[in-house]
Amino acid sequence: MRNIVPILLFGFFATMSAALMGFGAYWDTFEHAEPQPIAFPHDTHAGKLGLECTHCHTSVEKSRFATVPAMSICMSCHENAQIDSPELDKLKEYWTNKEPVPWVRIHSMADHVYFSHKRHIKAGVECATCHGDMTVVKEVKKVRTFSMGFCVGCHRANNAPQECSTCHK
Ligand code: HEC
Ligand code: HEC
Numbered sequence: 001m002r003n004i005v006p007i008l009l010f011g012f013f014a015t016m017s018a019a020l021m022g023f024g025a026y027w028d029t030f031e032h033a034e035p036q037p038i039a040f041p042h043d044t045h046a047g048k049l050g051l052e053c054t055h056c057h058t059s060v061e062k063s064r065f066a067t068v069p070a071m072s073i074c075m076s077c078h079e080n081a082q083i084d085s086p087e088l089d090k091l092k093e094y095w096t097n098k099e100p101v102p103w104v105r106i107h108s109m110a111d112h113v114y115f116s117h118k119r120h121i122k123a124g125v126e127c128a129t130c131h132g133d134m135t136v137v138k139e140v141k142k143v144r145t146f147s148m149g150f151c152v153g154c155h156r157a158n159n160a161p162q163e164c165s166t167c168h169k
């Protein structure tokens with residue numbers, strides 16, 4: 001009996017800590033995305049200043065990819081603006097050094113799935129349906145996982161193509 005209690009306790013703590021470590025990895029993936037090199041506020045630009053998404057994501061209506069904006073788009077406003085901000089100092093430093101801002105990518109689709117922005121935007125699907133309302137959030141986060149059920153569910157409801165080859169080339 002005296003030997004069993006410590007073993008049971010050890011087993012209990014080992015299981016608990018393994019579970020906690022597992023949760024740690026889970027939270028890392030979904031909650032603590034790597035910080036962006038510059039804290040770019042979407043709510044200020046797309047909300048308060050009322051810029052269209054396409055002002056910065058210039059290819060979203062024309063191609064598969066929305067792309068992140070070239071720095072020249074930022075500098076069209078920030079080159080001469082007198083806003084005191086350490087975040088904008090970082091932006092100006094990249095600009096002076098002629099280095100692109102190394103934005104951290106948030107969304108990415110598995111390689112075996114074909115996705116195209118253009119067709120969805122043309123069909124009138126709102127950005128918010130897939131990305132949430134970006135005019136009210138400071139920082140970009142995933143608001144959903146792009147599972148097959150999510151994609152096919154909407155295709156079925158809208159009579160959009162559902163053949164496997166639509167999305168798996
Ligand atoms: C003034 C420029 C600007 C405007 C306007 C803007 N964005 Fe962005 N967007 C950025 C920049 C810069 C990034 C990359 C940095 C980041 O993720 O915060 C980005 C990132 C994103 C991402 C994440 C990309 C990834 O890595 O997966 C999404 C989604 C997005 N924007 C959607 C929108 C939507 C929707 C709108 C309109 C409601 C919008 N953006 C308006 C500049 C802009
Ligand atoms: C159409 C003009 C315009 C464009 C384009 C623009 N900005 Fe801004 N940005 C502003 C204005 C104006 C503010 C200040 C708004 C406020 O504080 O009310 C601002 C605020 C900011 C801030 C917050 C500063 C702080 O610390 O409060 C950052 C960071 C920033 N912009 C980065 C960027 C980046 C990066 C881009 C390009 C992807 C960009 N901006 C494109 C006009 C613009």
Ligand code: HEC
Pocket residue numbers: 053054057060064065066067068107108109110115117120121125126127128129130131146
């Ligand atoms: C039907 C869902 C859907 C809609 C609608 C949608 N997106 Fe996306 N978006 C995605 C998916 C899926 C990805 C990941 C794509 C990949 O990895 O190829 C993505 C990626 C992005 C990225 C990262 C860069 C890139 O091009 O991959 C940005 C920026 C972005 N979206 C902005 C927008 C904007 C702005 C709109 C509205 C004009 C929009 N999205 C509408 C699903 C959507």
Ligand code: HEC
Pocket residue numbers: 113114115116119120122123125129146147150151152154155158160161166167
């Ligand atoms: C909110 C509804 C909705 C969601 C969510 C959605 N789609 Fe679509 N999708 C459509 C509609 C509507 C069309 C048909 C557009 C047309 O007829 O031009 C379409 C068309 C397509 C096409 C055909 C484009 C082409 O160039 O042939 C592909 C591929 C596609 N979607 C992939 C996806 C993937 C992958 C996802 C999940 C990340 C997704 N869709 C999520 C509504 C949606």
Ligand code: HEC
Pocket residue numbers: 109110113146147148149151152155161162163164165166167168
């Ligand atoms: C509208 C787009 C769409 C259509 C149509 C579609 N899929 Fe998918 N499929 C996806 C997406 C999105 C994923 C999830 C990718 C991920 O989890 O990263 C996926 C995942 C899968 C996977 C799992 C692979 C993995 O990552 O584990 C299989 C297998 C698969 N699809 C087969 C099919 C078959 C068979 C059909 C036809 C009956 C089909 N798909 C039709 C979008 C689609």
